[in-house]
Every structure is written in structure tokens, then in C-alpha cells.
Amino acid sequence: MSKENNQNTTPKKPRFSSWWVYGVILVLIIGFQIFGSSAFSSTQEITTSELYEFLRNGDIDKINIIKNRGQAKIFLTESAKGKDVHKGVSDKPIIPSTGANPQYILTYGELEIFENNINEIKTNNSLDTDVKFDTESSLFTDLLVSLLPFALIIGIWIYLMRRMSGGAGGGAGGQIFNIGKSRAKLFDEKTDTRTSFKDVAGLEGAKEEVQEIVEFLKNPDKYTSLGGKIPKGALLVGPPGTGKTLLAKAVAGEAKVPFFSLSGSDFVEMFVGVGASRVRDLFKQAKDKSPAIIFIDEIDAIGRARGKNNFTGSNDERENTLNQLLTEMDGFGTNTNVIVLAATNRADVLDKALMRAGRFDRQIYVDLPDIRERKEIFEVHLRPIKTAETLDLDFLARQTPGFSGADIANVCNEAALIAARKEKKAVSKQDFLDAVDRIVGGLEKKNKIITPEEKKTIAFHEAGHATVSWMLEHAAPLVKVTIVPRGQSLGAAWYLPEERLIVRPEQMLDEMCATMGGRAAEKVIFNKISTGALSDLEKVTKQARAMVTIYGLNDELGNVTYYDSSGQGEYGFTKPYSEETAQKIDEEISKIIEQQYQRAIKLLDKNKDKLSELAERLLEKEVIFKDDLEKIFGKRPFEKDNEPTQVNGAETKTEAQVEEDKA
Template sequence: MLKKQAQEEGKKDKNGKPKVNADPNVQVYTLEITGRNLLIGASIFIYLSYFFFMSSNDSDSQEISFQQFRTDYLDKNLVAKLVVVNDSYAEVILNQNGKQQTHSDGLWFGIGSVESFEHNLARAQDDRGISEDFRVPVLYTRKTNWTSTVLNILPTGLLLVFMYFMFKSSVPSGKGGIFGMSKNTARKFNPETDVKVKFEDVAGLGEAKEEVMEFVKFLKNPKKYEDLGAKIPRGAILSGPPGTGKTLIAKATAGEAGVPFYSCSGSDFYQMFVGVGASKVRDLFKMARENAPCIVFVDEIDAIGKSRSSGGARGNDERESTLNQLLVEMDGFTASDHIVVLAGTNRVDVLDSALMRPGRFDRHIQIDKPELEGRKEIFNVHLKKLTLSPTIDKDLSGRLSTLTPGFSGADIANVCNEAALTAARMEAEFVELVHFELAIERVIGGIEKKSKVLNEQERRVVAYHEAGHAVCGWYLKYADPLLKVSIIPRGRGALGYAQYLPPDIYLMSAKQLEDRMTMALGGRMSEELHFASVTSGASDDFKKVTNMATAMVTQLGMSKKVGYVNYESTDSDDLTKPFSEETASIIDEEVRRIINMCRERCLAMLKDKSTEVALVAEELLAKEVITREDMIRLLGKRPFPERNDAFDKYLEKRDATESQEK
């Protein structure tokens, strides 16, 4: 590769001193030779040399047939002798008379086999009556064709060289190229320069921080615990849904402890060759012991830690040998190692029991999605990075946390980023509350499909469908609070969109589940009441209703006929039903009974509230989007107090900024 150097370098001699009469117009180029360029150049040179050699040989030698040899040369007494080379072809050596008459040299022909050649040559000379003493002499020799030999081994050599450079480029510097493929690829973070995350930077994970704080205290002052005879847990599993901050809290642990932090993924140990993964595990823990005290974090450990009985692998495969080596390394720790192993996964149920036992991963830290106060803390962290309007709601984080139930930390970061992008797209100077609301709608329901234009009949069907949901939820005690209803198509295939705010609850009664199923059936029942034919728009509603009813019967013990049993299958490889055909028939009957009961209840409510359904549907057709305030104006306040305290605390307030937005 050619690199153009600076003009000043062209003015210097080989000793680095400036030249006296250097021409400023002269451009100096240097050739940078790398292994890959050398490989390509050598290949081109060898192939060009071969073709040149073959073309030059073709001009000096000529292949003839045996019949041509006999007719044109042997019968005319122009042959001095024959030389059989490598039992494969015969070179024709002409006598002086033959050279003068033909002016050709380097003749040869293929012989097939030595026996056939000798037989044909003898018969040709017998036909001419040549005696034994005057026959053409035949010599046998062997020659080595170095060009052919090189070309035979050249593809193999080029393949080996290519593999060498491929492995060298795929392995980080200092790992030894192809000979270092068994080295671990864990990335080391230096506590002084790399790990800057502290616990104060991690919001919404109070309980998890308390759990891992014990690891931090041990790594900072291990003697305090050892003097009392205590042993710190050697490892902890950080489990939870995606985006809840498992990797972040592991890095914050390293930042607080001020020790080296080794980060790698479980898939880094899974290799094509058996034994390489286990070698990488050994190398990782050897490096950790040399740099103790330290923290080793293995993200997505389920890639190698799946249960050996149900992980789908059979025999001595690479994943199983890697897992065995990991078990040995963790069990081989001593109290003086001062090494803590953290592992993250969202599939803790598939991990091998030997990996989860005390002495390896002693602690199981569950990191769930944040609740209201946790979401508020996370919003406070991300809102600091945004340019907010001076007149925005002072308790913006509380309002946004109420609008985002069930969001993880990653979802909240995405909402804040989408709000800033929306503000920039709308040419706004500051990020306003309306930008956050649009961002939340986009994260939940997808982008508005402005190109998807519904005809008037389809708009009426969608409006009455959504009105059925809204009215049922408004008059059902245990339904979630309604915030907004829209009939604008969105990116996730939804022709209508309703935003509810469920509270953070942990127990669901049978009455609450029935109210939710009744509200989910409100869309289809409204279509049946107001149109001659129903549509396919309720398929997702039926899926939700069926799942809830099935869970009530098979898992939650809410069916008297089935009883207090749980038929949920825990083994992913078990393709058989955990109940008999008779029980399956009873389960089907109970699921249908519950759904039909909710259907009759929903149908009766919508018939009784037909005027309210029409009011809401016509309002949707006129405005396309209606809010909770519109519902209160049309139907009056809900006859039940809200079960979500945060709803009244944050959403019932209307400051001057919101009034201006309206």
C-alpha cells in the first residue's frame, strides 16, 4: 500500500537532517509491505511465472501421436533414439538427417503404458523388417518437474497462509495468531481509566445495589471478613428481563470496588473445535488469579451454562466440555483468591443445577423491571442530558414514570432519546412534554402510518371497536385507567390504539382477570351490535383472552372442576401433555365457560351503554384521538375511585404549560 508522506519529509535525508537543495515539487512515496500484501504479491508472481514457463515450453516442444511418429519419422529413418520419461511419455531424439529435414526438436508423444508402447514399437519395426541390431534404442529415465510439483502444493500452501492471516486478524494483538486461538478474549477494564460507572450512576436498582454492595466491601477490605472466619460468596447470578441493567450494575460494582474488571460473553467460549472453549476458560481464570482481587463478568452465561440434561446436547460436545471446565474452575477457588464472578442472563431457568449450587454462584440477584419510584429515578438520570423547556412540568419525571408502566431502563432511555429526536424533527428549541408523550406512543404502538388511509366504512368499524373497549373499561371497577384512545393506524399492525395505565400490582384476583377479559372482548361485541358483519380486528384480543382464561384454569386454580392443580410444563423438551385426554376435555370446557361468561357480561353492558358507545365512536371519528378529559366530558367521571395513586398524583394536575399545549 502506497502512502504519501508530507512534503517536509521529502526534504530530509536518511539521517533525518534537512536537505539543502530539496525540490518542493517532489512527492515522496513509500511502500508499506504487510503480510497480506506479501501473500497476494507472491501468489500473482507464482502464477505469472507458471504461465510464462508453460508458454515458453509450448513454443519449444511439440506433441505428436504415435501414428504420426511412425509415419513421419520412424519409417523414414529419422529417429536416433527414444527416451521414456516417468513411464508416461516418450521424447523423440532425431538424428542429424532428421534435424536437417524437419527443422524441429522437442517432439514427444504419450505412451499410455510401457507394455503397450513396447509392443507397438516392436510391431512397427517388424513390419519394416528391421533386425534387432539396428532397431531404435529406447532409454528409460525419471525427471522431476519442479514447476508441476510447486503447482501441486501451491493451493495447499496458499490455503495455510490464508488461514494463518485470517486467525491472526481475528485474534486480538498479543494473542499469538493461529497459535493463540485458545486464549481468552475477555476485555480488561482498568479501574483508573476505563471503569467510571459508580452506583450513583445506576438508578432504579436499589435492592440489587444492596446485594452487590457486599462484594464491593469484601474486595475493598477482605481482611475484615477473613478475621471473623467469614467467606464471601464466590459468585452471583444477575437475572432479569432484557434491558433492566444487569451489565450496568456489574460494571458499577467494578467501579466502586476499584479493582480490575474482566468482561466477556458466554458465546466467546463456544468454539468450533472441541477443547478450545475449555482452554479459554482456563486462561481467563488464570489471568484473573494473577490480577486478584478482581471481578469477572460473564454476560449471557446461558450460552454455555445450559442444563446438560435438557440443553439439547448429547455426548462430549464443545459446549458441555466448556461448562465442565467452568464448573471446575469455580469450584477450585480458595478463600485467598479474592475473585468475584458475576454472570448475567435472562434465562436463569435453563442453567445447569451444578452451576447454580452454593460454592459457585451462591447469590441469585433478581433484577426486575423498575416500579414507579424506580422509573422516576431513571428518568431523572436521563433527563439531565436533555435541553428541557424552562416552563415544563417541575415533576416531569413523576409524570413520565406514571405514563410508562412496565418499561425497563433501556425502554426509558429510548423514550428520552425519541423525545429529543421528535423535538428536533419538529424544529423545536426545547424538549416539551408533548414530545415525550409522542415518544411514548411511538415506543408502545409504533410510528403513525400516515400512508395507510382507511375508507369511511373501515374508520367507522375501528371507531366503534375502540369505543367498545373504552366504554367497557370506563364502567368496569377493576379495569385499568384509560389515558388516550386513537383510531390512527400505527406501525405494529394496529388500526386503533388505546393507552391504559395499569398500576404496579403483584396479585390478581379472579374478579380482576374477568374484568380484563370483559374489556378485551368489548371491541368484537361492539362490532356485533353495530354492524351486519364482524371483522378480523379482534384476533389479538382473542389471543389475550384465551391466554388469561387458560392460565386461570391450568395454573391459578380458579376452576372448581379442574381443581387446585398446576399443569404448566417446565421442561422445554417435554412434548407430552401433563394431563390425560379426559382432563384436557374438562380444561377446554372450563376455558370456554369463562370466556362465554365474560362475553355475555360484555354484551349486556354494551347494550345498556349503547348511547355512550355511540358518543365515544362519533367523537373518535371527528377528532381521531380523544383523551381522558374527553371521556369525562362525554360520560362523566368513572363511578369507581382509581386504584393507581400515581394517576391522581401526577396526571390529574394541569399546570400552565399543559394548558398552553391545548
């Protein structure tokens, strides 16, 4: 066997710890207190009857009564020590003591009775035994009583400081004296799970940007030879769940350089100056290991614009931390071999000094994935999923408009859970459709108690949505309608919205009209309205307000917008328009909504019989699909050739696709 193998098989000796010494001392102290000095002497314990017998025989020279302990120490005369009855107690103690060592000790009961019995024996036998009363105190006990409160206070203080500084264990930030140390985690390729750019689907533009940053660090001469400079930092901006942190993980896995990762909240502490100290320590560690990458997630925790919330005028610890970060990123003596990556979904609130070139040279916008990118994301997340058939990823991508990468990962996981709940051996397409319904609409509640009248109202409400959207050109194509309660909704009409980059007024108005179709159907059929249109009213009100105040699509107000893209308006106490304009805005919003409501009523009045037929079928089946509407209304006149269709949860091809397949 080789020497190397011998070293591997040799059991590791336990590491010495100072806590062992403290433990041994504590055990010795406790043992000494429990057993007392009798453990190290020849003193024996006797009963009161034996004491009285020894006293009558004249063997006792002195009795010390310790009142505070309820004990008596008995000292024999020199002549009595030689008697056989006292053999063994007259020996010298195991550990020599400077004080007198008693031969016997006893614990008495009532002091007065004990004292009277001794005095009576002394009188009857004419003894001159010395009886003394004394009190004893232990030095250790006195020290313990006096020092214990201070020790408890100091211990509690140290415990709280450790908790506030990030844990009771060792390491940077763990001890009270290391509270100003950086709490960044250094990525370890050997132990940490490695993520590569292959695991990041979609995000082609953002991926190219961060790949180039990795290339900067691997081959800096390629760029600096032409006079270029390596960028100081890159800011990943985008909605939640779009893959900003995933991109950073891929950089950590691909960069082959030290990678420090931490959150913006790791700099925040209750102590003054700690945040700035941690920033200094973080960049010091990164410079020592340069070239290196620092990744700060949720940087808006410390990067918020300065001077906006400091109403008190006092020292702001967060601003001090930000100032130190600005200095480290682009100040005197800045090391260019450290690149800072940061991520946030609140770029509008960041300080302008943080966003300028020279600090974050690149701002990479990570947007929600389009239909092509959603297909690629599905391919990544379907790798570990055991599917029952070859899934049409184009169909799944069309079924999930507006979903982020995190949402798609949740769909795949939820589909697997649904299949397992149904005791299936593999995941099918229907499980994915159910997962989308579960995530968008909520948990299905078939056992919800609904009266027949309420169920009929819900059916006509949802049928109204379906009818109006079928009749309007720019309304989103319908997928299915259901009156099965999900989450907080009692019914739902599911659409497949067209992914547009720009939206025209007629498209917004058609969508608003379709949204008001539910309440309009209640008015047409029952001549009554209900509270079931709350979410519809909320949606159309937001759309109408956006048309008037943001996009400038209203003729009365003209081409003006009151939208502040910088986000600074939220800190103000005044509106950017006058009271007269505010009144006009309210009137125009109400006018737009009322026009679309009346438009929906007219459409439903013309198709009242078809609306009733659709509602009756909905009451019968509870869930109806696009083909059910085609049987009642005929082919939708505005349908495009490339629109997906769905029958009972399965996709059917359009006529154009069928002809293309034949060719």
C-alpha cells in the first residue's frame, strides 16, 4: 500500500478545542461542590445518637455547630483517637489542610432540641466539652453569587451580537469582532453546483453580454491590445423570474475566476459604519484574488437614490454604504481587474451616480421571454420530466403567454405533481394544461357550495365574455370557458392573447368591451347586475386610465402623458396636473368604460338566443372549448390562419396547416 493511501486511511485525530479545558474545570468545580471537602479527608458522617454516646464516654473535645448549614463538626480528644471505635478517622487527610480537620460530621434537625440534648448530657456527666456556634461561607459560592449576574449579562450580550452579526458560528461576520467583515460567499467549483450557459435558455442578447464579460477576464489582451478597457460592471435589469440570478450562476460556473456572491441586504446592519466596512472588505478580498467577479443580487437594497427618504436629516447608514460602493467601483486606486455584476427589478429607484458609465458600463435588460424563447425554456425544464408522449413544445409555448422562466419551471413541476397525484407513470399534455390552469386561476374547488341561481348567473356572465370576444376583431382568441370555481374566481374565460409590441386604440377598446361582456350579459338576461364583475371593472378601469393618462390616446386631453418613467414622482405629494384636468380625466375614463359597456349590451342583444344556448351548454358541461362556440356561432370571421385551436384540452390543426402537411 502506498504512502498516500496510508495517509488517507489514517483516522483523523479530533482537533483540540479550548472548550475542553473549560469543561474539565467546570466538572471539577461541580464535583468539589457536590462532595465537598469530605471527598479529600478522613471525616466520617455519624448520627445524633452516636454523637450522644461518644459525648457520654468523654471522647469529644469540641463541637462546632454551623448554623447556616444545619451541620455540626465533632473533634475528638487525643486519648479518644487511640480507641478502636474511632479507628480510621484519626488518620491524616488525603490532601493536607492548613485548618483543623474534624473527625466526625453530622446533620442535625431542630437546633434548639439538639443544643438542649448536648447541654443535658454535659451537665449529667460533668463534661467540659466546648460547644461553639459558627457560620461558614464558601469562597467559590460567594464569587459565583457576585459574578453570575455580570456573566449572564455579558453572555446574553455576546449571544445577541452574534445573532445580529449573522450567526453564532465562526467565519467572516459570525463573531462580534468580525461584524465589519464581508459576508460574501466565494463560489467553489468543486463543491458548489455548477451552472453553465447551456442551462440558460432564451435570453440570447443578455447571454451574449455576460459571455463577453467572462471572455474579458479569460483573454484580457484580446481587448486591451486595441486600447479598450474592461468594463467595470454590468447591471441586469428585468421583471422577477426572468433569469437574472440564473445568468449570474452561469457566469460563476463558466468564468474560471473567483466569484463572490451576496445580496444587497447583506450590507445592511443596525450598527453605524458596518455597511461601508463590509463594502471595503469585499473589494479588498476581490482585489487580492483578482481577476475576480462580484455579484450583488437585489442591489436596490443599498442602491436606492440618495436624499429621497431622509426626512429627519440624520445620518443615513444606507447612504454611507452606497457612497462607499460608488468610491470602490470608480474612485482613486480602483483595480480594473474586478468586475461587478448586479441584478435588480427596480432599476427606476437606483441612484443616478450608480448607473453612470464607469461604474455600471452596461445595463442588460432581461425581458419576459417571447414564444420562441419559451419553447427553449420548456426544453431545459422538461429534461428531468418523464413524459408519456412527444410533447408539442410550440403548443406549450403558445399556451403560456406572459410567463417568465420561473413560471415555466413551475408549470413543469406542477404538471409532474398533478400526474403523480393521479397515479400516472408519466406526464401527459393534459397535465401541463391543468398545471397552467392551476397556476393562472388557482386551485380547483368543485365542492364549493353555489346555489342554482348563482350558478346560472355565473354561466351567463362567462358566456357573455365568450360571445362578445367572439364577435370582436381585435379581442383575444378564446381557448375555453369554465364555471368551475378556481381560487377566488367563480368562473373564467381563458384566452390566448396575441403578443404585440405596440397596441392600437381599437385593440384596447375591443379588449375592454369583451371584459365588460360579463356584466352586460347579466343586464341583458336578468336586467340585474351583481358584484361578480369586480375583477372585470378593475381591469377596464386600469386600461382606460392608461389610455388617458399614460399613452395619450384620448382626444379630449390630447397628446400628453403624466407617466414618470424615472420613478421619482412616487416621492412627491402633488399630482402633475391641475384639479380641472383631474376632473376631466375622471370624466373621460368613465366615458370610455360606459361606451364599451353599451357596445357589449348591443352585441348581446343581437345574439341573445346564441348567448342563452351557450350558457345552457356551459351549465350542462361546466367546461366548454372553442369547438363548442364554433357549433353555435359558426367560424369566427376574424380568425387568423396561424391561431392555435384546442378541442377538449388537445390541439387541432387549422385548415391551412392541414393543406401544408398534405403538400
